[in-house]
Amino acid sequence: MTERSARRGIPPFVRYVGVRLGLTVLLMFGVTLVTFTLTNLVPADPVQAALGEQAAADPEIVAKFRAEQGLDQPLPVQYVTYLGNVLQGDLGTSTQTRQPVATELADAFPATIELAVAAIVFSAFIGVGLGLWAAMKHRKFTDQVIRVISLIGLSWPTFWLALVVYYIFFFVLGIFPGSGRLDPAVIPPPHITGLYTVDSLLAGQWGTFWDAVNHLVMPASVLALYTIGLLTRFARSAVLEVLDMDYVKAAKAKGLPPRTVTFGYVLRAALVPIITVLGLAFGSLLSGTVLVEKVYSWHGIGEYSFAAATRLDLPAIMGVGLVVGFVYIGLNFLVDLLYGAIDPRVRVS
Amino acid sequence: MTDILTQQTKRKRRISLPPAFRTPLAITGAALVLFWLLVMAFAPLIAPADPLAQAFERLQPPSAEHLFGTDQVGRDVLSRVIYGSRISLPLSIGLVLASMIVGGTLGAIAGYFGKAVDEIIMRLADLVFAFPTIILAMVITAALGPNLTNAVIAMLIVSWPAYARVTRSLVVSARQQEYVVAGRLLGAGAFTSLRRDVLPNVLSPVFVLAMLDVGTAILLLSGLSFLGLGAVPPTPDWGAMVAGGVEQFSSWWIAAFPGLAIFTVVMAFNFIGDSLRDSLDPHTQDAVQGRAM
């Protein structure tokens, strides 16, 4: 009996999750290290930036400031303090707005999430669909056309596309509303998630919902274009690899109908690499928001980053880096979990 | 009597060029790249005006005199676009070469020597991959100070891990091939073995990666300039020009033409890279991360 209980080890999935979680946490620490190092790399004197020139000229004030900010401590100690602050949600103060960076980011967050999620869902269906189609029609005309389309999608500079779409569809044609998440005349729905689309649905405000969706279309499509290019390409190669596998031939040899073979066998196997790419694509999307939100006056993290970047608001920039880094790492962790759900080789011994 | 053909990867003495490169896609791409390289080389001869000269009437739409119009301070947009190639192209190509060398070397070392060296290098790569590309590049450039040099440094930091990862996995699988083992048994030193036996098999996929990467580098560089973190005015960088056009929205030509330039160049490299990839091995594993917009 003792032998049996001694052999009852940790189930492989739990072990897998545990390892991934550990790595995730380690990476998050790494991220804070990176932002901390970069903050201290700054040639500009933080004192001057924070206090202004006149105050910085007075040695007493400077000394006091440095002591207050802990700038006279050795670096490792500063890092620990920094880490402590981050863990408590203090990301410093913006040199532009004088507001806590954490609060500003929290306010801006839902807008970007709404945009990114809309874009990724849209591009996932189209991208994976096109990639699958192209792979099934390998080397035929459809494949070539889809390849070219995806290459073109990957070549558009996102910020330029944002402008072009804005110009054509709003400025010239007036099909879609130009800026912001809602019409100026429309009141935002009661705040539950911060996502206007979801919140308005939850509150039953159909008019608001449609307005929000209308405003989402342009920026989400712009963001989606690059991602579609990416996903199509990766989905295509993932599926091509799977098509070579014996189990596809065997599935056909069993007399299974083509649709079952395509979706139940081929796509299922290709899902693992495809999900990896979806995670990466989301990272790409987050990057893209920086370039796109400004054009559409979308008050999200992207717009915030853009402003911070152009004005060199370092605490804000670092805050963005930290938060986006955390979100991205967290997302990749979720992707890892998803593997376990899909691929039994991961989850079962 | 045999039956099962043993797979013997021959030791490659030379890097073989991909066959059947003559697809319309590849030719279009090559032609476009050639076009832009010529523009870059002969810029002073082609450009109608000095790109920095604020000599003309401001905000003129495209006309016979100014094919691309003039911008908000009276500079000829066509000339600026032409000269812009002298910034984007050399920097991006140079960046890709540098990343390939730095990343490739680190990756090869990691793959070949394994253990602690491998761990360290790969963890560093993971750290870079923990951030979405532009965000990290943005953060680094901002910290170092917004100018072109720092932008390139930032881009290098952001780009090397992809090459490192690809090289590493290629090296790891190549290292186990028979002829490499045989080489070591015959007394070749570690570096000789790496250089002579392993590297030639590794270079082709890395080269394909690099070709596709030039486009990404151009996008990243212009993106950073768009944010004001790369080239600073009055430098005629395409990204910065598009940024300038944002304010002057109704003067669409200020942003349109530089953007078009970026688009065509990137597309050209993407066409070439994709054709290369397809002709080398249609099922090459894409070990590249999703890159910047």
Next chain:
Amino acid sequence: MVDTQNRADRQGLSVRGLTVSIHGKPIIRGIDLDLVPGKITGLAGESGSGKSMTGLAMLGLLPDGSKTGGEILFDGRNLLECDEREYGKLRGARIAMVFQDPTASLHPMLTIGRQLTDHLRVHTGMSKRDAMAKALETLERVKVPDPATALKKYPHQFSGGQLQRVAIAVAIICEPEILIADEPTTALDVTVQAGVLRLLQQLCDELGIAVVLITHDLGVMSSLAERISVMRGGEIVEEGPRYEVLRRPQHTYTRSLVEALPNHEPFLEGAVESAESRPEVGS
């Protein structure tokens, strides 16, 4: 699915003058082959001889760009003239295949139970419960231990030999009349090969299936096949009853194949002496 009571109805398959070319390159240059219910026919040859393609041709699974000629006669018609829909009804249900490597021919992410029953349900319209019952029964027939638990497991949880038994189960669950076994033991450990081969023999006897055993390994062939066809370069160079072919190979190629076997002496005992073994003529 064939009514198993009516074994007498079971029919074989005949290949007459089959030619296959892929993108213009001839792979099979006109071969004849007969598959008889309840008997195992061997198709021997090296890689590239076209033997695997023969199996694929029977199922209509030749790669893109293939052109065929000749006849594959089954159930009174020429299979080569069937369209995809008709083939779909035949594959798995009346003609089935076992592939070389079970770790590759079974989908890694689907349970054994699912892979056993999905085509069964397509061909018969059975309910899930009935299909699972039949799956259990089939697993017992192929002697997979603890079949009830096995149904819920995934391919990677099985050893090579057991997994090939599962693959065989997948092939026979719809009670096909023809079974194509393409190198069924080549990917397996020597120690488990015999067991799987014995299983094939058993199933052939019990179920009256016509089996074509495609392999390069004459040793495997010698223990199972009743008649052997030797294929080379897309043509059949020799055909005959097992021991005739092995002991008295007519064709030099066949002879070299037999001689390459590690223990071929017993086979060639009754054969014509080869030149080397003739005693020197002394003066």
